[in-house]
Amino acid sequence: MSLLSVTNLHAGYGQMTILKGVDMTLDAGEIGVIVGPNGAGKSTMLKAIFGMLNISEGSVGFDGADITGIRSEKLAAHKIAFVPQEANVFPSLTVHENLEMGAYSRRDAYGAVLDSVYEIFPDLKDKRGQPAGELSGGQRQMVAFGRALMIEPKLILLDEPTAGLSPLFMSVIFDRVIAINKTGVTVAMVEQNAKQALAIAHKGFVLANGRNSYTGTGNELLANPDVARSFLGG
């Protein structure tokens, strides 16, 4: 039984359909990476799963429930968290307050989760009293990850977490993604840096023009000469 199953998904912005029948399944504990050229519908896919777009056809199943079309604000209750690519922190709130906001939908005590987030991101502990808007891009990305982890998600959706970061920080971020995944969180990630991302992926999904063009394990896709030529820059 897969944790996330996206079937024949059609979705887009307003009248414009971007996704024209995409499938994707992830088992619990996997890292799934979505790659593909610009405009292929990668980010659209995450947004559609996370209830930010209108789904015209197809379904999204999660953990035995049908979550097709459920709006974002309700999905925290289903233990799904989303980290947007841009504007993913509350700039005037401190790092600590950003993490607290992540736990807004929780009614129980979350001190232990907070500690574990600070354990995964020790840098944040030093900067806990600093407004998140004053941090560097990489640090902000960690605040965004931390915020998303506060609901103890079963599935975390990451939209291009390394966009705009230096190569050094990029490997730090991939490192953290692996660390998060090791704690049992399933990860669905969209990435521009396809090679590095597929290297840590259990499953890879190559999208083109709103459709699946290749699907396989990360290594299979990396080894596939067609994928390499078309999407990974040779």
Add this chain to the structure above:
Amino acid sequence: MNELVFFVDNGLIAGLIIGAIYALGAIGVTLIFGILRFAHFAHGDMMTMGAFISLIIASLLQAAGVHGPFALVFIGMFPAMVITAAIAIGLDRIFYKPLRQAGARPIVLVMASLGVTLMLQGVLRLFGGVSARNMFIDRPKSIFQFHLPGANRPIVLTEPQIILFVFTAVTVFALHYFLTRTRLGKAMRAVSDNPDLARITGISTEHVVWATWIIGGALACAAGTLLSMDVALKPDLSWNILLPIFAATIVGGIGQPYGAIAGGFLVGLCESLSVFNWAILLRPIKPYLWFDIPSSLALVPTEYKLMVPFLILIIVLIYRPTGIFKGRVL
């Protein structure tokens, strides 16, 4: 020394009084802008309405034979704050929420709030008439005089002025505590920072909108009541006060509650100091001056007081459009 006392009375205290009123109003305007993204023009009339409700409750208390250590209207102000907050939520439900849900642009909401302003003014005049009313219905307001050594004029503070200072100070601390220590207060700042992220984080926008109207409505009621206690309750109170409140909001940085407080006092002091007759302060050193002191040396004649906030507004918009506390740019 007498001249200094005159300056404290007519320059500083007058400025701080009106500044505190502006600050209380501007907190609401800036929070509403931060959360709901529109300039709420009906805020001035929510103040007048709040003052009327306080007066009505005070009259009811008087009829019931209640006596208290404070003026009845001040006691009545607290239930009136609750009622005004409830009305603010009601107005949002009826007029603003449907527009928000229909995805109306902010300017449409601004126009709607202008409509609400006219409506409230009409309703207030219909039931309250147009005459000025004294808020102290049970007893005259107390006046406190403080004598400084070497001065035969006292520094004068009236009961409503002292109440206003204490109330404003308590409000500022309470607001700070609310915004930085409570879950809902932090959520309000989060929504103001980034509404989309707040939504996907699972923050209830509905709760935050409610909190905004409760704070904005309650403080508008308090500001209107306290201002009317200091002078008198008039149904056109709001028109003269709306512009300075918006000036204070923009000077402080739109969406910044602390900026609104600072902006309120800044605009208030600028207003009172520009209509202050500076000739009085020059009189003691008259023998040393090479020119005759004119009888009036105010920067702005009193009748043109309203141009001061306009001027401040224009200067800020030209040289620092984000305001003192780096708010949003309109």
